[in-house]
Amino acid sequence: MTILMHPTYFPSIAHVVAMVKAKELVFEVCDNYQKQTYRNRATIYGANGRLNLNTPVHYSQKNRQLYKEVEISNIDNWQDQHLKSLESAYSASPFFEYYIDDLKPLFEAEANNLMDFNFKSLEFVFECLQHPLEYLKTETFEKSPEKVMDARTLVNCRKEIHQDFTTYDQVFDDKHGFLQNLSILDLLFNEGPNSLTYLESQTLHI
Numbered sequence: 001m002t003i004l005m006h007p008t009y010f011p012s013i014a015h016v017v018a019m020v021k022a023k024e025l026v027f028e029v030c031d032n033y034q035k036q037t038y039r040n041r042a043t044i045y046g047a048n049g050r051l052n053l054n055t056p057v058h059y060s061q062k063n064r065q066l067y068k069e070v071e072i073s074n075i076d077n078w079q080d081q082h083l084k085s086l087e088s089a090y091s092a093s094p095f096f097e098y099y100i101d102d103l104k105p106l107f108e109a110e111a112n113n114l115m116d117f118n119f120k121s122l123e124f125v126f127e128c129l130q131h132p133l134e135y136l137k138t139e140t141f142e143k144s145p146e147k148v149m150d151a152r153t154l155v156n157c158r159k160e161i162h163q164d165f166t167t168y169d170q171v172f173d174d175k176h177g178f179l180q181n182l183s184i185l186d187l188l189f190n191e192g193p194n195s196l197t198y199l200e201s202q203t204l205h206i
Contacts, residue, residue, distance in 0.1 A: 004028060004138070005151040006067075007118045009055055010042040010125065010183045014163050017204045018151045020131060020196065028152055029115065030141040033059060033067040037155045040070075040114055042183040046089045049176045053082045053183075057114055070114045079107040086185065093171050095192035099128055125184050129196045151206050165202050 003022035007029070008015055015038070019025055033039065040055040056073040059065060072078075083104065090096045106124060111117040126133035144150075153161065160181070167178040168191055179186075187195050 002026060002148040003151050004145060004148045006031070006037075006039060006155040007115060007122060008038040008042075008155060009040055009053075009114075009118050010121045010185050012038060012043070012154065012181050013165060013184055013187055013199070013202075014154050014161070014181050014204060015151075016125065016129075016184045016187075017165075017199050017202045018149075018154065018206075019126075019133075020129070020199045021204070025135040026148065027135055027137050028141070029068050029137045030139070031067050031152075033057075033065050033070045035059065036157055038157060039067060039118070039155060041157060042185065044086065044089050044183050045170050045172055045176075045179050045186050046085065047172055047175075049172075050179060050182075051085060051089065053085060054078075055082075055114060055117070068113075068115045072111050072114050072117065074111070079111065083107040090171060090185070090189040093189040096189050098192055099188055102128070125188070128188050129199075130193075131196055149206065153206065161205050163202075163205055166198070168198065 001022060002024040003018050004026045005015060005018055005028065007027045040057055042053045044051050044053060056076060056078050058071045058073050103124065106120060123133060163181045165180055168187070170178060170186065170190055187198065191198055
């Protein structure tokens with residue numbers, strides 16, 4: 001099955017389930033940018049529950065921009081803030097120390113283009129999963145593509161499709177219970193090398 005989807009910032013578990021199950025993976029790179037999506041947002045499990053990590057961008061709703069042309073705004077030192085949030089949320093998780101040294105360079109190197117940075121985050125994720133990341137990119141935008149499973153809807157935050165993934169231990173689940181479909185970083189920090197087996201065993205709703 002060919003699966004079409006958006007490259008996102010440390011993607012949700014649903015995104016990565018789709019990726020590892022795809023026989024052929026195609027990333028949409030010809031779309032217009034939209035605010036309040038997982039294009040520039042990752043959701044993690046903080047001490048108070050869901051915590052959104054938003055990558056700030058230079059974007060005007062008045063002038064439509066292609067996603068691949070959107071530049072990151074580095075005024076507020078967001079990379080340092082995101083790294084500190086991850087450390088606060090996951091320093092007590094079983095596999096935090098296992099991955100953090102490889103993760104830090106992504107937050108220490110200058111990031112300018114949003115899509116480029118998202119592809120770097122994807123490369124990090126699949127290196128951790130020890131799974132090859134092979135994909136194609138779209139050459140034109142098609143609203144209703146044929147002969148593919150269109151998983152681009154997974155990028156939406158406000159109208160998110162409910163997933164019913166198997167529970168696993170999370171750092172703060174004694175306070176807030178199990179939280180579904182967080183960033184793949186939540187799974188990696190809590191399940192470590194078992195993450196790929198977990199992803200392959202899940203059923204995805206699109």
